[in-house]
Amino acid sequence: MAVARSRKGSPKGEPAKGGGFDRRGQLLAVAAELFATQGYSKTTVRDIADAAGILAGSIYHHFDSKEAMLDEILRELLSGLHERFAAIEGRDDDPRATLSELVRASFAAIDEAPHAVAVYQNESGNLAREEAFAYIGAYSARIEKIWLRVLTAGQASGVFRPDLDVKPTYLFIRDAVWSTVRWYRPGGRLRSEAVADHYLGLLYGGLL
Template identity: 50%
Template sequence: MPNSTRNRASTGNSAKKNSEKKTTVTPSPERRRELLSTAAEVFAAQGYNATTVRRIADEAGMLAGSLYYHFDSKESMVDEILSTFLNELWAGYDEVLGAGLGPRETVEALVTESFREIDRHRAAVAIYQKESQHLSTQPRFGYLTESRGRFERAWLGALERGVAEGVFRADLDIRLAYRFLRDTVWVAASWYRPGGLHSPEEIARQYLSMVLDGITPREEQARRDRTQRKTQRQTQRP
């Protein structure tokens, strides 16, 4: 819970000290969630900055000003969208990480969990992908940077252990591998549509199959191992 976006509390632009009595407006949480859902959809489709508050209100069937009965600001809308998503995501991740799995199984579980989150929060994930870098400069969104760090530690840890135990290749740059894993998983949010041909689990399985075993068939791999030694010597020796 990185932010306390209850009720109205004006981010304090100016000309208004907190000498006012507690405003007694209490918007219903269900309505909030409804509005946040449509807002997330528009943000994901148009981009945060390109989305006007009037457009969101339009989509929700009301006028721009009415949104401010439920929310402090446009900013606090993305804030709530992103933070609730990340909270749920880390709940799932922490469960995986605490299960005491082996490195390969950890990676498999993390990937599968990620695709499940995309299935449930595809709009939020898309927003996270596009705007997180830009938003995380503001102190309000510091938890984005923090989350990035936790990602890195979790993935890199599993990869390093895997290399140590011999279940992952040792000849690859582990940080490169981490970035590829991380990015490819999350960009799926840009094309994934829930209720499509593939379930999140099926996508995870295919994705893991590619990343773990490669897109080259075994026979072809073996054949190449036999015939390509010389060329490898030419390019790889310093």
């Protein structure tokens, strides 16, 4: 999920594997940051080109449109999340350990791809109604099912409270975790691992 890493220093991108220059990756990183900070609708192809230090027309050598860039950012984010969560569930650990790893993976994704996560948070509600972005709802549903299965398994095994409705419990956890992207700063004083530990302490132990 490298498309949304924070750009630090020069906006000239990073070397691709083998020592080449990853222009597509650079443009996606620039676009993700602009979509996240000023909004998709307010960001123009010229804005992206200016931030990348190239002519606007040069973007079309790599992408058909601004929408194509958004599509690639979101597909990479969501497919990566689903793959990561499915792998965690597949380890068949006890439900509490699995839930903890799901939470840790979520915070790690925010650390790795803050701009892509922010774009998803800001834009997915409207985009999911568009046919070209129907996969957003599909991926969200698959991811939700993973978390619900883990919570349900935890109740069945006696690890989690049986009186809690798993659907709103998942929604509480989901929204609390992903809203962190609005204040968490990669490379700042708090590391994603520490944020995850703090959140899990609250989730399992509460304030009292």
